[in-house]
Amino acid sequence: MTKIDTIIFDLGGVLIDWNPEYVFLNAFKGDREKMQWFLENICTMAWNENQDAGYPLEKATKDLVEKFPEHEKYIRMYYGEWEKMLGGPIVGCVSILKSLADNKDYKVVALTNWSSETFPIAKKRYEFLSWFEGIVVSGEEKTRKPFKEIYQIAIQRFNLVPEKTIFIDDNILNIKAANALGIKGIHFKNPAQLISELENYKIQLS
Secondary structure (H helix, E strand, O other): OOOOOEEEEOOEOOOEEEOOHHHHHHHOOOOHHHHHHHHHHOOOHHHHHHHHOOOOHHHHHHHHHHHOHHHHHHHHHHHHOHHHHEEEEOHHHHHHHHHHHOOOOOEEEEEEOOOOOOHHHHHHHOHHHHHOOOEEEHHHHOOOOOOHHHHHHHHHHOOOOHHHEEEEEOOHHHHHHHHHOOOEEEEOOOHHHHHHHHHHOOOOOO
16 A cells, blocks of 8 residues: 555535534524525525635625525625634544644645635634645635646645545545545545544554
């Protein structure tokens, strides 16, 4: 087995608990069915991903309000109350990150789909984001996972050898895209599973 020397972390869903439900379940007075309809049909994940790739939040909001004026109040809440969607760190994974970041045998970097306009909020809130040697933020690069360009940016920027690199992400499509470039992947489910899979690659945690 090729010795791993680099670990790439996704952020949202792996290290940071982010969920629009934290805003909209309250907005819809606990009516989960109405909330799910809104998030599946109006402020969709695909719409949010467009902002992750660099589209301006204000313009995205304006576009959607023009398309669905009857939902203006809730559409404006998406980025207006975005900070409330941050539920906190996923503690078990932060401990794993700390162990790897302290180990000089590994380069530890991050690759995240995140708007460049909201990422500074996360950087201020989560001290552990300073532990990475570097972070590739999709909104700053004007592309996102699972497009190959963003992986190539990470490879070039951090001088990575794909065959010696592991990528941890909670989205299987992002893992498959990394695999296509020769990067090994761990489809994240929970901290215990992550520890087990890292051990399969002979990566020891302190």
